[in-house]
Every structure is written in structure tokens, then in C-alpha cells.
Amino acid sequence: MKVTLIPVTPFQQNCSLLVCEATGRAAVVDPGGDLEIIQGEVARQAVTVEKVLLTHGHIDHCAGAKTLAGHYGVPIEGPHPDERFWLDKLPDQSTRFGFPAAEAFEPDRWLHDGDTAKFGDEQFEVYHCPGHTPGHIVFFSRTHRLALVGDVLFAGSIGRTDFPRGNHADLIRSIREKLWPLGDDVTFVPGHGPTSTFGAERQSNPYVADGVGA
Template sequence: MKAVIIPVTPFAQNCSLIWCEETMKGAVTDPGGDLDHVLQAAEKHGVTIEKILITHGHLDHAGGTQELHEKLGVPIEGPHKDDKFWIDQLPAQCARYGFAESFAFTPDRWLEDGDIVTVGNEEFTVVHCPGHTPGHVVFVNLKERVAIVGDVLFQGSIGRTDFPRGNHDDLIHSIREKLWPLGDDITFIPGHGNLSTFGQERATNPFVADMNFG
């Protein structure tokens, strides 16, 4: 598996182009906007985009989803259906923050905890991780030991929980009870900022480190 991070939107959100090296089929994760950059990256690397994967419904992660779907004619998978209320608000969200025009969408597949998503010959396990938003999902490639975590976890921090239907306790539970058991060696691509590993965050992240939980 290969991945290229493409920062998009004024919020510098980590949209990713991920692909299977055997088939050169790929997916775009969280196309918040700046779709020309995303499509240029696919062309540069010789990747055929076969689907769009969404971690959650916030504008910087999902604002360009419908436009990309219409451009490429590929299916949208994710997030969990509990984020439908965020997706329905995308036009208003983008107008409020001065983003380019955006459109609501209906995924071809709402995702549940434990679902499998394929990208070429690569498989990603879906982990439902509510807290930042109620329908947030994480995509984990257990073979390659890579996760795409959206705004659940960052290097040295965690996602905000002060948005509608955010919940701090749920977020801590999602990270510690659903992500940590997957293994310290998993490298994760966050929604913003630098890559890290679950092990590094277990040891050093002031919000979720083991030392703070007895």
C-alpha cells in the first residue's frame, strides 16, 4: 500500500490518496476541497481512483465529496450514519466559513464497526470511533499497520468535542478501548498535522497516555 497526503482547504486538512501497488487502484480519503490537487496527485502516481472514503461529516473532510463523486462516477463509502446530520449541513457549513460551494451527499455505503473496505487488493477494517462526531470512523489496514484516523487522534492531542453531539468521554473511550488494542506499531495519518504511532501517543499524549489512567 502507498499513501500520499494532500493538504486541502484553509484548515490544511490531510486528504490522502491511498492505493494498492499491485493493481494501482486507489481511494481518496476525506476530500474536503481543492480537488484539482487531488486529481493531479492521482495522475502523477498513475493511480485509478475507484472510491471515496469519508471519516466524518465536517466541511474540511467532506466538503468536496459530492463534486468528486460526480467528476469520477465512483462510490462513496462512510462515514457511519450517525454523521448524516453533519453531511446534510455541508452547504451551510461551507457558506458560514467562506469555503467554496459544497453539496450534501448520500454515501453509497454507510459504514458500521467491523466492516471491511477494499482498495484494490488492500483491506481496511472500519472502527467506529464516536466522540469528535457521533458517526466518525477510522480505517485500519492491519496488514500494513497503517490507520487513517481523521480527527479522532493527533500527534500530542485529540479531536475537539465541543461541536454538536461531540462527547469527550466517548472520544477517550474510542481511542483507548478501540484503537490502542490494535497495536503500538500502527502508524496513523491524522486529519491535521504530522504522522505518529499509537505507541508514541500511548506514551506521550497528555490526553490519552497510559500514565494518566492508572
């Protein structure tokens, strides 16, 4: 599987273009905006977008999802139903953060803990990881040892929990009980900034390294 990170919006959010190299089918994860850049990369790689996947409902991750899905005629999958709160507030979010007007929408398929999301020959396991937002999910490819974690975890940091319905204890629990058991060798793509591995964060992340807060 080929993974291309496409930073979008003034927040430089990591939109990901995932390509199944066996089939040329693709998924776009968290298209928060700058759709012409995303579409340009899809065209450059000459792949066929099969679906849009969302980790959570913050505007920099999902504002462009409905338009992009409509452009390609594909479904939106994710996040978890508890994220309806944030998706319903997209018009308010766009005003607050100075984004182009964004309409509330509902995905074609809500995703739950234990579900799978597929495109081409690739399959991702779905983990509900609340804390940053109530309905945040993480996508994990066991085959490629890759996780797309949105704003749950970053290289050297963790997601904010000061937004409405954020919960710090839930976030720490999600990381330690859902992500760490997947393995230290797992590379993760965060919602912002560089990639890292779970093992590296367990060693040095000041918020969730082994022994911190123990």
C-alpha cells in the same frame, strides 16, 4: 500500499491518496476541497481511483467528496450513519467557515463498526469511533499496520469535542478501547498535522497517554 498525503483547504486537512501497488487502483480519503490538486496527484501517479472514503462529515474532510466521486464515476463509502447530522448541515458549514457552497449528500454506502472497505487488493477494517462527531469512523489496514483516524487523534493531541454532538468521554473511550488494542506499532494518519504511532501517543500524549486520568 503507497500513501500520499495531500493537505487541502485553508485548514490544511490531510486528504490521503492510497494506492494498491499491485493493481494501480486507488482510494481517496477525506477530499475536503482543492480538487484540482488531488486530481493532479492522481494523474501524476497514473492510478485509477476506485472509491472515495470518508471518516466523518466535517466540511474540511468531505466538501469535495460528491464532486470528486462524480468526476471519476466511483462510489463514496463512509462515514457511519450517525454522521447524517453533519452531512445534512454541509450548506450551513460552508457558510459558517467561508468554504465554497457545498450541498448535502448521502454516501453510496454507510459504514458500520466491523465492516471492511476494499480497493484493489487492499482491505481496511472499519471502527466506529464517536466523540469528535457521532458517526466518525477509522480505517485500519492490519497488513500495513496503518490507521487513518481523521480527527479522533493527533500527534500530541486529540479531536475537539465542543462542536454539536461532540462528546469528550466518548472520544477518550474510542481511543483507548478501539485504537490502542490495535497495537503500539500502528502508524496513524491524522486529519491534520504529522503522522505518529499509537505507541508514541500512549507514552506522551497529554490527553490519552497511559496513566493520564487514571
